[in-house]
Amino acid sequence: MIEVKDLTVRYGGVASLDGMSLTFDRGVCGLIGPNGAGKTTFFNVLSGFVRPASGTVNAFGDNLLRMAHYRRARWGVRRTFQTEQAISDLTVYDNVAMIHSRLRGAARREDVLNSIAFVGGGISPWAKVGSLTAGQRRLVEVARAVTGKPRLILLDEPAAGLPDAETAHLTSVIRAIPEQTGALTILVDHDMALVSAVCATAAVLDFGKLIASGPTAAVLRDEHVMRAYLGTAEV
Amino acid sequence: MIDTAGPKAPAASSRPPLLDRRSLTRVTVIAVLLLLAIFALPPLMSGYYTDTMTQVAIYSIVTLGLGLLVGRVGLYSLGQLAVLMIGAWVGARLLFATSQPYILVLIEAGLVTAIIGSLITLPALRLRGLYFALITLMLAGAVIVVAATLNFPNGGGGFSGYNGALLHIPQIRRPSYAGTDPAFYRFSVIVAIVMFLLVFAHLRTRPGRTWAAIKQSEPAALAAGINTTVYKLWALALAAFVTGVAGALLAGADRELFSIDFPIQNSISLLAVVLMGGAFSLVGAVIAGFLQAFLPAVLQIWGVSNDWLIILFGLGVMQVLATAPGGVADQFPKDMRRLYRLISRLWRRTAKPAEQGGDGA
Numbered sequence: 132m133i134e135v136k137d138l139t140v141r142y143g144g145v146a147s148l149d150g151m152s153l154t155f156d157r158g159v160c161g162l163i164g165p166n167g168a169g170k171t172t173f174f175n176v177l178s179g180f181v182r183p184a185s186g187t188v189n190a191f192g193d194n195l196l197r198m199a200h201y202r203r204a205r206w207g208v209r210r211t212f213q214t215e216q217a218i219s220d221l222t223v224y225d226n227v228a229m230i231h232s233r234l235r236g237a238a239r240r241e242d243v244l245n246s247i248a249f250v251g252g253g254i255s256p257w258a259k260v261g262s263l264t265a266g267q268r269r270l271v272e273v274a275r276a277v278t279g280k281p282r283l284i285l286l287d288e289p290a291a292g293l294p295d296a297e298t299a300h301l302t303s304v305i306r307a308i309p310e311q312t313g314a315l316t317i318l319v320d321h322d323m324a325l326v327s328a329v330c331a332t333a334a335v336l337d338f339g340k341l342i343a344s345g346p347t348a349a350v351l352r353d354e355h356v357m358r359a360y361l362g363t364a365e366v
Numbered sequence: 367m368i369d370t371a372g373p374k375a376p377a378a379s380s381r382p383p384l385l386d387r388r389s390l391t392r393v394t395v396i397a398v399l400l401l402l403a404i405f406a407l408p409p410l411m412s413g414y415y416t417d418t419m420t421q422v423a424i425y426s427i428v429t430l431g432l433g434l435l436v437g438r439v440g441l442y443s444l445g446q447l448a449v450l451m452i453g454a455w456v457g458a459r460l461l462f463a464t465s466q467p468y469i470l471v472l473i474e475a476g477l478v479t480a481i482i483g484s485l486i487t488l489p490a491l492r493l494r495g496l497y498f499a500l501i502t503l504m505l506a507g508a509v510i511v512v513a514a515t516l517n518f519p520n521g522g523g524g525f526s527g528y529n530g531a532l533l534h535i536p537q538i539r540r541p542s543y544a545g546t547d548p549a550f551y552r553f554s555v556i557v558a559i560v561m562f563l564l565v566f567a568h569l570r571t572r573p574g575r576t577w578a579a580i581k582q583s584e585p586a587a588l589a590a591g592i593n594t595t596v597y598k599l600w601a602l603a604l605a606a607f608v609t610g611v612a613g614a615l616l617a618g619a620d621r622e623l624f625s626i627d628f629p630i631q632n633s634i635s636l637l638a639v640v641l642m643g644g645a646f647s648l649v650g651a652v653i654a655g656f657l658q659a660f661l662p663a664v665l666q667i668w669g670v671s672n673d674w675l676i677i678l679f680g681l682g683v684m685q686v687l688a689t690a691p692g693g694v695a696d697q698f699p700k701d702m703r704r705l706y707r708l709i710s711r712l713w714r715r716t717a718k719p720a721e722q723g724g725d726g727a
Contacts, residue, residue: 204591
């Protein structure tokens with residue numbers, strides 16, 4: 132469980148996150164909102180790239196914000212990036228094995244190969260990532276996120292720019308993540324079909340403020356949410 | 367297109383063999399060339415070319431270190447000349463002050479240079495690209511000023527080992543088994559091979575993979591739990607180590623060192639030759655070594671002014687940046703393949719009409 136309390140991030144005069152308080156329970160949780168709402172900023176806070184002005188994040192009893200960014204991977208934070216960041220010069224195996232893991236030797240090897248097999252897509256572990264398609268590279272990033280006993284997985288628009296067939300495959304992979312890893316997964320995406328397919332609960336950010344949260348179907352019907360997305364005039 | 371229903375990654379558990387056929391051929395070719403360089407070349411070379419080729423071996427180590435920083439980690443250092451100077455100074459000082467075996471001095475000079483070199487670059491580590499380049503150039507300038515004041519050891523006493531009043535200046539010693547120029551050339555080539563193997567071993571294991579990750583995406587590396595500062599420092603220390611060893615080798619090769627042997631523009635030309643040779647491959651480092659040490663020597667024999675070299679390097683770097691980012695090491699094989707295809711196509715085209723002509727007659 133992740134408890135976020137009063138989280139505020141400021142870039143100069145702009146509050147990218149404005150007193151956000153929210154609890155993520157378990158399974159796959161959606162985090163949606165228009166562009167610039169603060170979703171990626173929230174991920175950057177959790178992975179340690181951005182230092183918040185105030186607020187706390189309690190993750191399974193640990194104070195996440197007190198950890199150095201590179202230590203958070205050891206603790207169990209994983210993330211993918213909005214613009215996919217699989218390393219082209221390395222093989223798929225080495226890309227996944229890059230994650231800091233407590234496992235050693237044969238156990239680690241098996242864990243890495245399992246993660247690659249888990250995301251499917253017919254990817255050979257020994258292929259150079261530079262030779263893969265865009266969709267496969269996304270899957271390599273997901274494989275990297277599920278390896279080495281993760282506790283918190285952050286997926287930042289994993290389906291952006293993918294054709295429908297690949298999005299369908301990705302949907303089934305993301306839906307299987309909690310069972311595969313037991314990790315709490317937070318998904319940011321603009322694809323509402325994907326979000327409603329995999330997320331039991333969802334939260335909506337707009338201009339750095341939380342405007343709705345709860346079961347996904349109810350949240351997507353919320354009138355504040357529709358207004359934030361569609362820009363309906365004030366009622 | 368992803369094969370969504372396809373089987374799970376086939377043959378997942380068997381890693382491909384380390385040496386496939388192509389890399390086996392490559393290793394054989396390199397081994398033969400090295401054996402020729404060590405055994406066949408020295409009797410064929412005049413004294414001038416023996417000296418030049420010794421410099422090529424030494425500067426290949428320097429460009430190896432710089433290529434590591436530029437090509438593998440993305441750190442554009444303009445301070446490697448200063449690092450070389452530190453290695454040469456420490457090497458010369460130890461060779462005058464102690465009677466330790468030469469190999470031991472090489473290692474010690476490498477270690478001292480690694481410590482000093484990474485300490486002075488440490489503050490610049492937070493910067494990247496142009497800023498890192500500028501800061502390292504400034505640091506190189508500072509080191510050159512210090513070296514010019516301190517002078518290189520010439521057999522004097524004290525910390526600096528320099529005595530301006532000496533009438534008879536003793537030469538820097540060489541190992542007993544490499545006293546002559548051809549023998550020292552062979553010794554330099556072998557030391558260079560060891561340094562290349564050291565870097566190769568790094569590139570093929572965890573540090574190499576981590577550097578590749580840092581170079582492409584520092585956020586991804588951090589998110590993977592990599593302490594990027596430690597690994598960047600490791601790369602800097604390794605580059606400084608091999609460059610320090612090259613410096614101590616240079617002390618023995620030149621036998622007398624002066625600070626004017628290290629003009630600051632060489633700091634820039636080193637980066638130019640590394641880019642031209644190919645920063646992403648070890649062969650590129652050797653080509654860069656030739657460009658840095660062999661080309662000027664040949665031009666001097668031909669009576670061509672050194673200024674032409676600067677123009678040539680300028681054009682070369684522009685060419686590399688515009689069309690061939692992998693440098694000569696990457697571009698040359700590609701061009702050869704293209705030439706081969708062109709020739710074989712022409713051959714077929716000329717062969718066909720000849721056949722038809724034969725039928726008609």
